[in-house]
Amino acid sequence: MNETEIPSFSEIHPSFGQRIGQRLARFEQYFNARFRDKFNPVVRKLSPFIPHNAVVFDVGANHGRFAKAVAKIHNRSCRVFAFEPLEYNYTLAKSVLSGYKNVRLFPVALSNKADQERLYIPIKKSSKRINHVTPHMGKSGCENYFESNDRKQVYWTTIQTNTLDAIMGGENLTQLNFIKIDVEGAESLVLAGGIKSIQKFHPVIYCEVSGQHTRKFGLSPLDSIKILLDLGYCPHLIMENSIQKTQIGDDSRGDFLFLPAV
Secondary structure (H helix, E strand, O other): OOOHHHEEHHHHOOHHHHHHHHHHHHHHHHHHHHHOOHHHHHOOOOOOOOOOOOEEEEEEEOOOHHHHHHHHHHHHOOOEEEOOOOOOHHHHHHHHHOOOOOEEOOOOOOOOOOOOEEEEEEOOOOOEEEEOOOOOOOOOOHHHHOOOOOOOHEEEEEEEOOOHHHHHHHHOOOOOOOOEEEOOOOHHHHHOHHEEEEEEHEEEEEEEHHHHHHHEEEEOOHHHHHHHHHHEEEEEEEOOOOEEEEOOOOOOEEEEEEOOOO
């Protein structure tokens, strides 16, 4: 199969029933993101690593639930910069976060360069609804990792990318305390575009690691996290009442807390 066999968003023509189902799904997603606090427990555990008046980057904001949880801690003193490139997710997150004056939402993906890229989005096999939870910029040939065995059940759209370092400079930020990264395997691209800021400010980094996701880019978890290890960061697991040093291997999967050596 070649690139032209994957349709663009403009070429997708859902049926009436699928459109109704998509609208119902969007309402449910908005309700869950706006009125349920899924990330409150993990943010409570992370809050000791997020100081008052912190600058927090939420990379891969999705529907805004993590950004919302962080925005509420420390008497809303933290400034949260959230990044979500997919228009569907961006508009939903914008509604969810509209009441939080300490959150800025950007319709871009953080990567290793400022450019326009294709974002590949699967269509669920069962409901035929667009799966806006797991889009990625990985290789188009990795059809086994689209959660579909048929590449015609995937569409692409164009998104804007920028680098973490460029955002820091453009916003004239003089601190960076905490970064959360959940970008479906593109973690190494985010980190590569932010090395100068990471070296300068030594933020705590909460990052998803998944071999299933990094394979979309022809990488492994070790490839994706090597940048942090080279910068002297140490991976930890968040336990019920403590954090524990750990190691990351090719089969590692989960959310890890990376603490700087300094």
